[in-house]
Amino acid sequence: xxHLKYRFSxxxxxxxxxLAGAGAVxxxxxxxxxxxxxxxxxxxxxxxxxxxxxxxxxxxGDDEGGANPVGGRGxxxxxxxxxxxxxxxxxxxxxxxxxxxxxxxxxCPTSDVGFYNQTSTSQKSVFDDVKRLGAHxxxxxxxxx
Amino acid sequence: xxxxxxxxxxxxxxxxxxASFVAARPAxxxxxxxxxxxNLTHVIYGAGGSAITPTLAxxxxxxxxxxxxxxxxxxxxxxxxxxxxFIAGTAGKTAAPFKYWxxxxxxTAATPPTCTAPSPTLGQAIDFGTTGGTLxxxxxxLPAGIGQFAGPAQGVNLIVPTGSNETAISTQAxxxxxxxxxxxxxxxxxADAAATQPVPWxxxxxxxxxxxxxxxxxxxRGAIQTLGGNAATFPADFAxxxxxxxxxxxxxxxxxxxxxxxxxWAAGQGKAQNAIGFTSGPTADKNRATVRTLAYQHTGQLxxxxxDSTPEKFDKxxxxxxxxxxxxVNQFFAKVTGADAHAKLSQIVNPxxxxxxxxxSGDLTPPDDADVNSAIVQTGSIPLCAMQVxxxxxFGPLSCYAPxxxxxxxxxxxxxxxxxxxxxxxxxxxxxxxxxxxxxGFCEAY
Numbered sequence: 001x002x003h004l005k006y007r008f009s010x011x012x013x014x015x016x017x018x019l020a021g022a023g024a025v026x027x028x029x030x031x032x033x034x035x036x037x038x039x040x041x042x043x044x045x046x047x048x049x050x051x052x053x054x055x056x057x058x059x060x061g062d063d064e065g066g067a068n069p070v071g072g073r074g075x076x077x078x079x080x081x082x083x084x085x086x087x088x089x090x091x092x093x094x095x096x097x098x099x100x101x102x103x104x105x106x107x108c109p110t111s112d113v114g115f116y117n118q119t120s121t122s123q124k125s126v127f128d129d130v131k132r133l134g135a136h137x138x139x140x141x142x143x144x145x
Numbered sequence: 146x147x148x149x150x151x152x153x154x155x156x157x158x159x160x161x162x163x164a165s166f167v168a169a170r171p172a173x174x175x176x177x178x179x180x181x182x183x184n185l186t187h188v189i190y191g192a193g194g195s196a197i198t199p200t201l202a203x204x205x206x207x208x209x210x211x212x213x214x215x216x217x218x219x220x221x222x223x224x225x226x227x228x229x230x231f232i233a234g235t236a237g238k239t240a241a242p243f244k245y246w247x248x249x250x251x252x253t254a255a256t257p258p259t260c261t262a263p264s265p266t267l268g269q270a271i272d273f274g275t276t277g278g279t280l281x282x283x284x285x286x287l288p289a290g291i292g293q294f295a296g297p298a299q300g301v302n303l304i305v306p307t308g309s310n311e312t313a314i315s316t317q318a319x320x321x322x323x324x325x326x327x328x329x330x331x332x333x334x335x336a337d338a339a340a341t342q343p344v345p346w347x348x349x350x351x352x353x354x355x356x357x358x359x360x361x362x363x364x365x366r367g368a369i370q371t372l373g374g375n376a377a378t379f380p381a382d383f384a385x386x387x388x389x390x391x392x393x394x395x396x397x398x399x400x401x402x403x404x405x406x407x408x409x410w411a412a413g414q415g416k417a418q419n420a421i422g423f424t425s426g427p428t429a430d431k432n433r434a435t436v437r438t439l440a441y442q443h444t445g446q447l448x449x450x451x452x453d454s455t456p457e458k459f460d461k462x463x464x465x466x467x468x469x470x471x472x473x474v475n476q477f478f479a480k481v482t483g484a485d486a487h488a489k490l491s492q493i494v495n496p497x498x499x500x501x502x503x504x505x506s507g508d509l510t511p512p513d514d515a516d517v518n519s520a521i522v523q524t525g526s527i528p529l530c531a532m533q534v535x536x537x538x539x540f541g542p543l544s545c546y547a548p549x550x551x552x553x554x555x556x557x558x559x560x561x562x563x564x565x566x567x568x569x570x571x572x573x574x575x576x577x578x579x580x581x582x583x584x585x586g587f588c589e590a591y
Contacts, residue, residue, distance in 0.1 A: 102548060102551060102590075102591050103547055103591055105533075105545060108544075108545035109467075109543070111542075112445070112543050113446070115466070115467035115468060116443055116445060116446040116447075116468060116470065117445075117446060118466065118467075118468060120450070120466075121454065122453075122454040122455070122462060122463055122468065123450075123454065123455045123456070124440065124450050125313035125442075125448065126313065126448045126449065127314055127315040127318060127440075127442045127449050128342070129315055129317045130340075131341050131342045132315075132340060132342055132343060133317060133318060133321050133340055133343075133344065134339030134340030134341075134343065135339045136317075136320075137317050137321075139317065139320055139374050139375045139376055140375065141375050142324045142325070142375065142379070142380075142385055143324075143385055144385065145375070
């Protein structure tokens with residue numbers, strides 16, 4: 001543990017000396033005590049335990065996209081050791097996740113626009129591109145392009 | 146008179162000397178080895194973006210107190226820079242030190258404590274990397290020996306100072322604001338007579354951007370590019386229109402928090418109406434006292450929506466249902482053994498990293514004394530078990546998602562302190578139709 005560090009700022013001392021000039025000895029000796037910036041660490045308790053079991057290691061789940069909504073990106077679906085038996089995921093390609101193993105809602109939108117404009121009780125605010133952007137609403141070329 | 150002037154000169158000189166000494170004294174940079182000392186064990190080092198930093202900070206704090214503990218040091222120079230540092234095995238140099246959170250007050254400090262690598266030139270070997278989205282955002286691919294693991298989802302928020310009158314923005318407006326800003330907002334072609342209610346974001350001094358290596362910037366760019374046409378080649382560096390976050394960040398660095406700092410600075414200049422930026426959802430939520438999230442209206446959408454059901458709530462319902470476009474899934478990276486394609490957690494070489502990522506992804510149960518899921522939710526991130534929608538890649542088509550073990554009720558109870566779901570300890574406690582399964586303490590639909 002390093003509690004204190006001392007520094008002498010020769011640059012500061014020289015500057016002080018020069019400025020004091022005529023007979024004044026500008027001596028600036030710096031002795032800086034670091035603040036107690038070393039944190040208190042957590043108590044070390046080596047129990048040998050930890051790593052509690054996962055919620056299920058479904059070996060079939062690694063490539064189905066079922067346990068990972070971005071399965072196409074190679075996400076994980078592996079539980080820890082000694083986990084319960086995993087619930088089987090739907091078969092899929094990995095590149096196009098199948099959507100988990102739970103029941104999908106009957107009213108699931110079938111397009112992105114369907115998701116954007118689905119019925120909602122959320123507060124909303126309409127942005128009028130023409131009123132707010134004028135001619136720029138038509139996406140003219142960027143300056144310098 | 147001459148004597149008085151002489152004494153005055155000496156006094157001033159002495160004061161200047163002392164002042165210059167104080168000003169010149171360099172701050173002592175401590176190394177992470179200093180912090181670890183002999184007390185801390187299960188130490189891991191990470192590098193990546195700052196989008197997840199508020200969430201990672203709280204999880205790291207919890208795990209530092211858990212039994213057994215994990216001590217996390219995290220350098221967040223930006224998603225791509227951090228990932229590259231992980232791959233190169235060097236981070237924590239003086240310019241991008243490691244943050245750490247071992248005390249409760251570290252979580253609320255304007256800047257958390259930091260430490261540097263033992264060698265400021267060689268850096269520190271990194272155990273994990275993390276980015277707000279996929280490597281495709283940066284044109285990178287996963288190298289051999291590295292596994293990729295999904296973490297929680299999180300939003301990307303367009304933010305303005307709380308003093309702004311604006312409430313919404315569209316994809317087309319993003320193209321204009323971040324593509325056309327000027328130092329003279331009244332010069333053509335920016336003064337547009339056809340705009341009867343022109344947007345106030347035309348002065349590049351108050352339009353705040355990140356570096357091109359940041360996740361949020363590349364995600365906003367990708368959203369703009371979905372417009373096609375001229376927008377399809379929107380530049381990665383946003384060079385036309387914006388001011389870099391680091392210019393006005395309190396710590397002088399490019400980060401999600403730096404964007405908030407910049408908007409606070411703009412408001413202080415009397416430019417609250419003209420200021421805009423983008424940041425991660427967790428960062429925006431952490432700073433609601435000073436910045437406000439705009440509703441976002443994606444192209445093809447009839448109205449703009451907030452990530453939450455109202456600007457004041459924290460339920461993230463519009464991310465979870467796909468009504469709010471700007472969200473992605475955080476990715477973790479770690480060294481693995483064996484085949485790295487679709488690697489499993491069990492393949493992660495470092496057991497502490499395996500646990501850390503597993504707790505984050507929800508695939509491993511954390512120690513009883515570390516409520517990681519609650520920390521994730523409280524900081525504005527969304528465990529995947531609370532999602533009802535999924536997306537292929539960063540901008541791919543949306544589809545419904547039914548997680549294996551749903552936690553929507555738990556999410557709402559933690560995020561909003563309110564849920565209409567019944568509490569339970571087992572399935573037998575779930576008697577209502579359509580809510581028969583007990584997960585995370587609440588009756589879910591299945």
